Amino acid sequence: MSLQQAGFPAIYAVNPKYTDVFGIPCYPRVSDIPGVVDYVIVGIPAESALELLDDCAVKGVRAVQFFTAGFGESGITERAELEQTMLDKARQGGFRIIGPNCIGLFVPKSRLVNAGSGPMEPGPVAFISQSGGHASFFPADGGPRGLRFSKVVSYGNGLDIDDSELFHYFASDPETEIIAAYIEGVKDGERFKAALREAASRKPVVIYKGGTTGAGLRAARGHTASLTSSVDVFKALCRQVGAIQVDDFDELIDVLVALRFASPRPQGTGVALVGAGGGPSVLASDEIEKVGLYMPPISRETKEELLQFLPLAGSILTNPIDAPTLATSQAIGPTMRVLSRLPEVHILIYHLGFHPIGGLGGGRFASPDFLEPTIDAMKKVWQESGKPIVLAVRPGLSMEAMKEFLAIQEAFVNAGFPVFHSLRQAAVAMSRLVAWSETRRSVPGES
Amino acid sequence: MSLQQAGFPAIYAVNPKYTDVFGIPCYPRVSDIPGVVDYVIVGIPAESALELLDDCAVKGVRAVQFFTAGFGESGITERAELEQTMLDKARQGGFRIIGPNCIGLFVPKSRLVNAGSGPMEPGPVAFISQSGGHASFFPADGGPRGLRFSKVVSYGNGLDIDDSELFHYFASDPETEIIAAYIEGVKDGERFKAALREAASRKPVVIYKGGTTGAGLRAARGHTASLTSSVDVFKALCRQVGAIQVDDFDELIDVLVALRFASPRPQGTGVALVGAGGGPSVLASDEIEKVGLYMPPISRETKEELLQFLPLAGSILTNPIDAPTLATSQAIGPTMRVLSRLPEVHILIYHLGFHPIGGLGGGRFASPDFLEPTIDAMKKVWQESGKPIVLAVRPGLSMEAMKEFLAIQEAFVNAGFPVFHSLRQAAVAMSRLVAWSETRRSVPGES
Numbered sequence: 001m002s003l004q005q006a007g008f009p010a011i012y013a014v015n016p017k018y019t020d021v022f023g024i025p026c027y028p029r030v031s032d033i034p035g036v037v038d039y040v041i042v043g044i045p046a047e048s049a050l051e052l053l054d055d056c057a058v059k060g061v062r063a064v065q066f067f068t069a070g071f072g073e074s075g076i077t078e079r080a081e082l083e084q085t086m087l088d089k090a091r092q093g094g095f096r097i098i099g100p101n102c103i104g105l106f107v108p109k110s111r112l113v114n115a116g117s118g119p120m121e122p123g124p125v126a127f128i129s130q131s132g133g134h135a136s137f138f139p140a141d142g143g144p145r146g147l148r149f150s151k152v153v154s155y156g157n158g159l160d161i162d163d164s165e166l167f168h169y170f171a172s173d174p175e176t177e178i179i180a181a182y183i184e185g186v187k188d189g190e191r192f193k194a195a196l197r198e199a200a201s202r203k204p205v206v207i208y209k210g211g212t213t214g215a216g217l218r219a220a221r222g223h224t225a226s227l228t229s230s231v232d233v234f235k236a237l238c239r240q241v242g243a244i245q246v247d248d249f250d251e252l253i254d255v256l257v258a259l260r261f262a263s264p265r266p267q268g269t270g271v272a273l274v275g276a277g278g279g280p281s282v283l284a285s286d287e288i289e290k291v292g293l294y295m296p297p298i299s300r301e302t303k304e305e306l307l308q309f310l311p312l313a314g315s316i317l318t319n320p321i322d323a324p325t326l327a328t329s330q331a332i333g334p335t336m337r338v339l340s341r342l343p344e345v346h347i348l349i350y351h352l353g354f355h356p357i358g359g360l361g362g363g364r365f366a367s368p369d370f371l372e373p374t375i376d377a378m379k380k381v382w383q384e385s386g387k388p389i390v391l392a393v394r395p396g397l398s399m400e401a402m403k404e405f406l407a408i409q410e411a412f413v414n415a416g417f418p419v420f421h422s423l424r425q426a427a428v429a430m431s432r433l434v435a436w437s438e439t440r441r442s443v444p445g446e447s
Numbered sequence: 448m449s450l451q452q453a454g455f456p457a458i459y460a461v462n463p464k465y466t467d468v469f470g471i472p473c474y475p476r477v478s479d480i481p482g483v484v485d486y487v488i489v490g491i492p493a494e495s496a497l498e499l500l501d502d503c504a505v506k507g508v509r510a511v512q513f514f515t516a517g518f519g520e521s522g523i524t525e526r527a528e529l530e531q532t533m534l535d536k537a538r539q540g541g542f543r544i545i546g547p548n549c550i551g552l553f554v555p556k557s558r559l560v561n562a563g564s565g566p567m568e569p570g571p572v573a574f575i576s577q578s579g580g581h582a583s584f585f586p587a588d589g590g591p592r593g594l595r596f597s598k599v600v601s602y603g604n605g606l607d608i609d610d611s612e613l614f615h616y617f618a619s620d621p622e623t624e625i626i627a628a629y630i631e632g633v634k635d636g637e638r639f640k641a642a643l644r645e646a647a648s649r650k651p652v653v654i655y656k657g658g659t660t661g662a663g664l665r666a667a668r669g670h671t672a673s674l675t676s677s678v679d680v681f682k683a684l685c686r687q688v689g690a691i692q693v694d695d696f697d698e699l700i701d702v703l704v705a706l707r708f709a710s711p712r713p714q715g716t717g718v719a720l721v722g723a724g725g726g727p728s729v730l731a732s733d734e735i736e737k738v739g740l741y742m743p744p745i746s747r748e749t750k751e752e753l754l755q756f757l758p759l760a761g762s763i764l765t766n767p768i769d770a771p772t773l774a775t776s777q778a779i780g781p782t783m784r785v786l787s788r789l790p791e792v793h794i795l796i797y798h799l800g801f802h803p804i805g806g807l808g809g810g811r812f813a814s815p816d817f818l819e820p821t822i823d824a825m826k827k828v829w830q831e832s833g834k835p836i837v838l839a840v841r842p843g844l845s846m847e848a849m850k851e852f853l854a855i856q857e858a859f860v861n862a863g864f865p866v867f868h869s870l871r872q873a874a875v876a877m878s879r880l881v882a883w884s885e886t887r888r889s890v891p892g893e894s
Contacts, residue, residue, distance in 0.1 A: 046760070070760030101761075116805060131726030137802035144804065144844065184729060210729040213736030215720075215766065218744060222763035223725035248730055248871070250803075273662075278670040279578030282631060282657040283695060289660030297665060313493070313517030314548075316669035319662065355584035356697075357591070358563060397591065397842055397868075402849040421844075424695075 010035055030055045039112075040064045041104060046071060046079065049086055049100075057093030064090070066100030072157050073101055073223060083159050090160055102156025103132030106139055108149060109175070116140055123148020124177035125256055128166045130155060130184045131210070131223070134249060138180075141249075144406075145257045146413040150175040164188065167195035171202050178259055179205045180252055184220035186234075197241040204259050204436065205243040208252040209234050244436050254420055254429035261418035262388040262430065265437045268346040269294045271430070272339035273320040274332065275392075280354035281322035284392075284423040288349070291431040295319050296344040309334050327352075329370050333377025340385035347430055348385075350378065351392040351423055352408065353401070360393075361400040366407035375415045382417075391419045392426040457482055477502045486559075487511045488551060493518060493526065496533055496547070504540030511537070513547030519604050520548055520670060530606050537607055549603025550579030553586055555596060556622070563587055570595020571624035572703055575613045577602060577631045578657070578670070581696060585627075588696075591853075592704045593860040597622040611635065614642035618649050625706055626652045627699055631667035633681075644688040651706050651883070652690040655699040656681050691883050701867055701876035708865035709835040709877065712884045715793040716741045718877070719786035720767040721779065722839075727801035728769040731839075731870040735796070738878040742766050743791040756781050774799075776817050780824025787832035794877055795832075797825065798839040798870055799855065800848070807840075808847040813854035822862045829864075838866045839873040 012033045013026035020026050027033050030040060030052065040061050044052060046068055056064055072080040083100070090097045098104060104114045109122040115132070118139020125147050129135035135154030142149070150173065155161055163183055170179045179199055186192045199205050211220030212231045238245040246252050271293045273284055288295055298306075298319045306317055309331055315323040321339065325331040332350065339345055353359035364370060382389045391412045395405040412419050420426035459480045460473035467473050474480050477487060477499065487508050491499060493515055503511055519527040530547070537544045545551060551561045556569040562579070565586020572594050576582035582601030589596070597620065602608055610630055617626045626646055633639045646652050658667030659678045685692040693699050718740045720731055735742055745753075745766045753764055756778055762770040768786065772778040779797065786792055800806035811817055829836045838859045842852040859866050867873035 068760075074759055129726075131729070133724045133802070134726040137805045140804035141802055141844075182726065210726065210733065213733045215736050215742035215744075216729050216733035218742075218765045219725075219729045219732045219763050219767045219769070222765045223729055223769070248734075249726070249801075277580045278666075279576075279581040279629065279657065279696070282578070282663050282666045282670055285666045286657065286660045286663035287695075289662050295662035295665075297662075312521055313515075316666050318665045318669045320666045322666070322670075354696075355580070355588055357587035358584045395842070395844055397588075397849075397853075399846065399849055399853070402844075402846055406844075406846070 012037070030061065031059045033059065037061045038063065042066045042068050044068060046082065046100075049082065050089065053086055053089040053093065056095060057089065061095050063096045063098060065098040065104040066102065066156070067104065068099075069101040069156075071100045071159075073221075075222065083157065087159050097160035098153070099156040100159060101132075103136045103154040105154070106135070106149065106152035114152075114154065118152075119143040119148055121148055122150060122175065124150060124175070125260070126150045126170045126173065126176040126179050127152040128155070128163060128170070128179070128181040128183075129153065130158065130163070131182055132156060134182045138253075142253050142256065144409060144413065145253060145419060146261060146416075147253070147256055158187070162187065164191045164195040167192075167199040167205075171195075171199040177203060178256060179203050180256055181205070181207045182210060182249070182252070183207060184210045184223060193237060193241070196237065196243060200241040200243045206246060206252055206255045206259070207238060207243050208246045208249055242436070242439050244432050246432065250425065251428060251432075254425050255432050257418045257420065258429040258433040261416060262347075262390060262433055264386055264388065266346040266388055266430065266434050269431075269434055270296050270344045270346040271349055271427075272296075272342070272345040272347070273349050273351070274326060274335055274339065275320070275351035276322060276324055276327040277354055278314075278316060278322055280351065280423075281316055281320040283354070284349075284351055285320050287424045288427045291427045293347070293427060293431050293434065296342070298339075298342070302338060302342065305338050306335060327365075329373035329377065332374050333381065336378060336381040336389070337384070340381050340387055346387060347434075348381070348387060348389045349392060349423070349426055349430075350389065351426075353394040353396060353405070354423075356394065356397040357401070358396075359401070360396040360404045360408075361398050363400065363404055366404040371408065371411045375411060378417070379415060389417060390426050390430060391417050392421075392423045393419060394422055459484070477508065478506045480506065484508045485510065489513045489515050491515060493529065493547075496529065497536065500533055500536040500540065503542060504536065508542050510543045510545060512545040512551040513549065513603070514551065515546075516548040516603075518547045518606075520668075522669070530604065534606050544607035545600070546603040547606060548579075550583045550601040552601070553582070553596065553599035561599070561601065565599075566590040566595055568595055569597060569622065571597060571622070572707070573597045573617045573620065573623040573626050574599040575602070575610060575617070575626070575628040575630075576600065577605065577610070578629055579603060581629045585700075589700050589703065591856060591860065592700060592866060593708060593863075594700070594703055605634070609634065611638045611642040614639075614646040614652075618642075618646040624650060625703060626650050627703055628652070628654045629657060629696070629699070630654055631657045631670060640684060640688070643684065643690060647688045647690040653693060653699060653702045653706070654685060654690050655693045655696055689883070689886050691879050693879065697872065698875060698879075701872050702879050704865045704867065705876040705880040708863060709794075709837060709880055711833055711835065713793040713835055713877065713881050715791075716878075716881055717743050717791045717793045718796055719743075719789070719792040719794070720796050720798065721773055721782055721786065722767070722798035723769060723771055723774040724801055725763060725769055727798065727870075728763055728767040730801070731796075731798055732767050734871045735874045738874045740794070740874060740878050740881065743789070745786075745789070749785060749789065752785050753782060774812075776820035776824065779821050780828065783825060783828040783836070784831070787828050787834055793834060794881075795828070795834060795836045796839060796870070796873055796877075797836065798873075800841045800843060800852070801870075803841065803844040804848070805843075806848070807843040807851045807855075808845050810847065810851055813851040818855065818858045822858060825864070826862060836864060837873050837877060838864050839870045840866060840868070842868055
């Protein structure tokens, strides 16, 4: 079966030395290709870029993506000038440039993939990334958490198509419901602000800004030739337009998971925490309140209600609710039901496997005897209460624990739950979601 | 082979219903045991505690550890009073109580283990833990990072033997060089302060204080009946006596790894960061400078030196040093050597596998072709420079990545390197170490 028969667009290789590459027909120049050429992916040395672009203009291609690096980001003046000449050629030739110094596009619907891998089933999340590494790994990192993607765009030095244009595009892209971005620096502040404002007024926008310290800024400059802007200015801008700013790449994925699966959106900051383990419960409570969420203490009546099916010895019944039996399926449903009915509780968090070694790994939590009734019970409470329920499960650091973790994650993700890899991550993501939802509610006509 | 022949102390079971348990001889009461009894581990209901203690006094035992919970921490007045009667009985009977509501001791040298598991080879780290979960998992969590343990003590409600007594004990225990502690609350502030001061003046002390928020405090009270003290007071106390306070359990392990293996102690805050990946390098730089470490920019001359063996295209040569070839063994040694000679660099960090999916998993970094020459080269630079070298390697979230991660971790740990599971964790731990070392240097006669 040819690649075309497998649903991929026609692919041609270009190299003067070969006539075929991995069975793909190969031509000396782009202009020698017999069919129509929409999209050119470039991996030749920077020195040959201009000649190639002339050829692309002749052929009438629509877009050229430069994987090739060593342009403006190298800090060499001639290379920065070369970039400008490339841009002139694109304008004259009537085509667009993506990059240079980028990994290109991941568009599952078109079966167009870059260096990375990820779910080929399309979905509502778009990602704009100044880093090729982040762009190529993003679908693979987000996929197992249930995220699916419309378009992932790595734009590198952003010579022609840049962040602003991409925000503008995704604001009205019907296939995109949530916009994520990794930004190192912004070249035209006013244009960026307008595009970000447009996007954030129409869809949830989550931004991870890299380069927030002296060394980070220097690295960003060397990475994608970014004229990085002041950290405080960027933060103020996000707040002003209603975009969610996150502190690192993992948090970007976490907040997307919260936006996508913590539904309905939480109506307040009240968290009920359920799980087994005293030390972990203390730590978890601290993590939750540190980020501005609130764990309302439960009343004597609620405690009495819980004691009908939870033991006294070895338990903490104050919110957090920790009991040895909360690692069994029978106790989880009734416990969550009682807590979900409290008006001061807006979010329920269940945690599993706090310790990296030994927290998981016995295989018990991956067994259908545990997973199926637990998930069924939690889904019922979710539906009855209309309050988001979140799982925090720690990937353990052994082969056995990883196997168990992957089975737990898959089952909860398939059931539609937001899954986080630590209590801290769950708390941070949910606090971002709550803060953002509150901003939305204050805007008339938004939800 | 009997347990005794296998090196374990004589073990007897006590239960009126059986004559043997798993092949271990079983007696109706402690006083029926024919041999000498040093240590009693109790798992009977709280209601029978007093009767048991009377029997222990008759038998002349030395210590009684109560796994049994449901005492003061339950919030029930009669149960708190029961605890006090137990203490009276211990004082009269001339024996000590550990707990109640605790998991007991892990002492590899005596082959005494609690609910957890861990390396049975003894080592210099002691752990004092108010949480049984933390105490039982601590050796398992720290073991693969190279930590070895003298004594791990879970003391639960701390009825008789408490945190203060344990700090005092470990301050002069010849088998202990580093003292770690998990504390939820302190009952006698002045006594605790004196014991902590004594310990911290003689050995590095690292404390994770649980219960730093409203909910955390409440949970701690329900967990181990702790009268938790003000967070600020605790922080001030640690600073005053020179103990290192950490923010969570993972950070506790991380700082112990830094104390144990980042040698010689760093002489300043200057970090050189080496690894492949632009996005990760930007993030890593931010993580490092956020915690108060400093990444000195490199000079034009150093950059020229690096360009003798690193490529220009796709690289960031500013500190961070990111180059595609820095994921190959050949480039790592010379790069690290150049950086280690800079007087403004005090710590070298090498990072691998930033992304949870795809960062590791190809198996390449676990192959001896990569690991052996890389570790050899890094060890040489370490020895020549006398500056600590640190590995940050991210455990990936797939079976393949976990396998690769475990092989990498094992090889670096066996070679004596401090290994951290993320750049953030490496940065935080090293910054704690630097801050603590500076305090030490300011005290005459300390190193």
